[in-house]
Amino acid sequence: MFTMRILLITHYFPPEIGAPQARLFEMAKTWVAEGHQVVVVTGFPNHPTGVIPPEYRGKRRMVEWMDGIEVHRNWVYATPNEGFIKKTAGHISFMLSSVFQSLFRVGRPDAIVVSSPTFFSVFSAWFYSRWKRVPYVFDVRDLWPAAIVELGVLKNRLLIRILEMLELFLYRQAGHVVVVTESFKEDLVRRGIAGDKISFIPNGVDTDFFRPLPKENALAVKHGLREKFVVAYMGAHGISHALDNLLKVADRFRDNPDMLFLFVGEGATKAGLLALARDLNLPNVRFLPGQPKTAMPELWAAVDVGIVPLKRVELFKGFIPSKMFEILAAERPVVASLEGEAASILERSGGALVVPPEDVDGLVAAIRELYHDQSRTRDMGKAGREFVSRFFSRPNLARAYIEVLHRVVRGKVQ
Numbered sequence: 001m002f003t004m005r006i007l008l009i010t011h012y013f014p015p016e017i018g019a020p021q022a023r024l025f026e027m028a029k030t031w032v033a034e035g036h037q038v039v040v041v042t043g044f045p046n047h048p049t050g051v052i053p054p055e056y057r058g059k060r061r062m063v064e065w066m067d068g069i070e071v072h073r074n075w076v077y078a079t080p081n082e083g084f085i086k087k088t089a090g091h092i093s094f095m096l097s098s099v100f101q102s103l104f105r106v107g108r109p110d111a112i113v114v115s116s117p118t119f120f121s122v123f124s125a126w127f128y129s130r131w132k133r134v135p136y137v138f139d140v141r142d143l144w145p146a147a148i149v150e151l152g153v154l155k156n157r158l159l160i161r162i163l164e165m166l167e168l169f170l171y172r173q174a175g176h177v178v179v180v181t182e183s184f185k186e187d188l189v190r191r192g193i194a195g196d197k198i199s200f201i202p203n204g205v206d207t208d209f210f211r212p213l214p215k216e217n218a219l220a221v222k223h224g225l226r227e228k229f230v231v232a233y234m235g236a237h238g239i240s241h242a243l244d245n246l247l248k249v250a251d252r253f254r255d256n257p258d259m260l261f262l263f264v265g266e267g268a269t270k271a272g273l274l275a276l277a278r279d280l281n282l283p284n285v286r287f288l289p290g291q292p293k294t295a296m297p298e299l300w301a302a303v304d305v306g307i308v309p310l311k312r313v314e315l316f317k318g319f320i321p322s323k324m325f326e327i328l329a330a331e332r333p334v335v336a337s338l339e340g341e342a343a344s345i346l347e348r349s350g351g352a353l354v355v356p357p358e359d360v361d362g363l364v365a366a367i368r369e370l371y372h373d374q375s376r377t378r379d380m381g382k383a384g385r386e387f388v389s390r391f392f393s394r395p396n397l398a399r400a401y402i403e404v405l406h407r408v409v410r411g412k413v414q
Helices: 019-033 084-102 120-132 146-150 157-173 182-190 218-222 244-252 270-280 293-301 314-318 323-329 341-349 360-372 374-391 394-410
Strands: 005-009 037-043 061-066 069-074 111-116 136-140 176-179 198-200 229-234 259-264 285-288 305-309 334-337 352-355
Touching (some): 005 019, 005 120, 019 037, 019 111, 019 394, 069 084, 084 120, 111 120, 111 394, 120 136, 120 157, 136 394, 146 314, 176 394, 182 314, 218 293, 229 293, 244 259, 244 270, 244 360, 293 323, 305 323, 305 360, 323 334, 323 341, 323 374, 334 341, 334 360, 341 352, 352 360
Parallel strands (some): 005 037, 005 111, 037 069, 111 136, 136 176, 176 198, 229 259, 259 285, 305 334, 334 352
Antiparallel strands (some): 061 069
8 A cells, every 4th residue: 555645634632632632643643653654733732621822822823743644733722611602612713723823834635634523623734735725534433423412512403503504515525435334434424424425433542551550550559449339430521421420329329438430531521520529528539620631541450340421412422432342451340331232342342331311320330340350340341451452453453544545546336
């Protein structure tokens, strides 16, 4: 296969942590290792707190290199991950700055990859594609605006209709579409996008980075986790996850001094969760701020059970939270409160117990079962690790993605 110059346009990129950042950064590292050039157009890191780190503060534009990747950072309106209007303003600011600040600085690529949500950055890719006369590949991590409509964030019917028309326009203009779930592909085909224009490349995990480590490590000592059976949720504290239910679960275990419920991360619902934990006077709950990615393998090692919850929303049956792969790769069992495609994967893994979304009784029963049978907990961890190493290794998925890009550049796919 020939080598390519790949332009990646994304609102989110490391050192920010999160699923989009991990997927794109790890894919890009593999592409560089395979001999390709990767240029990233992104903003200054600020997600999810809205705070730009000191080393990036006060700059309007910069170029840096990360593991062989050329990263062009542009000005963005930095805002916390809460509030629809402010978040939208942040995304629009990147749509504009990515074009006006980087269009003439990144050279002519062979292919463009753009990540959504939201699709404002896809408008940037569409403009780049037209100007530079190369195809763009629409990497769909979320069905937007459907997700925010289902969650009740957006209710104006006229605005919803306009956004859906723009969404379909961007799918049709793309040289190809890559989706992270089979359900997303089914949805797009149902809405008139040709099936041969869509490839399924799921989220995965870097199994060298997320790996089995001793439970007793420096972070376990620092945060007082060594002597506890730790049940953890780590990730965005957003409206999609119904994390108030996990506090209700913790309340059911308040009399067990051996058990600790750990919340790690930031997000729109964190202030409310802190208030609810105070109101319930929970002695067995601890909140930590968002942690750097480098800390995550040791943090997961200090945990006994990882929680993967989603709200009871019909659209979420097609979602596959990427954190479940990280937990399994760390050789820790998952207790998931969700349904659909993710539930099917986890049940096949042998490393998870799955209950319906927002089922507090089910979560309590699953956690209690693992607490009382910790040899089973260890066996499930080993089975989950083996499963993701075989089927969801990020480097293998990145190579499959390169094959798609080669076919797009050669004009052998739509």
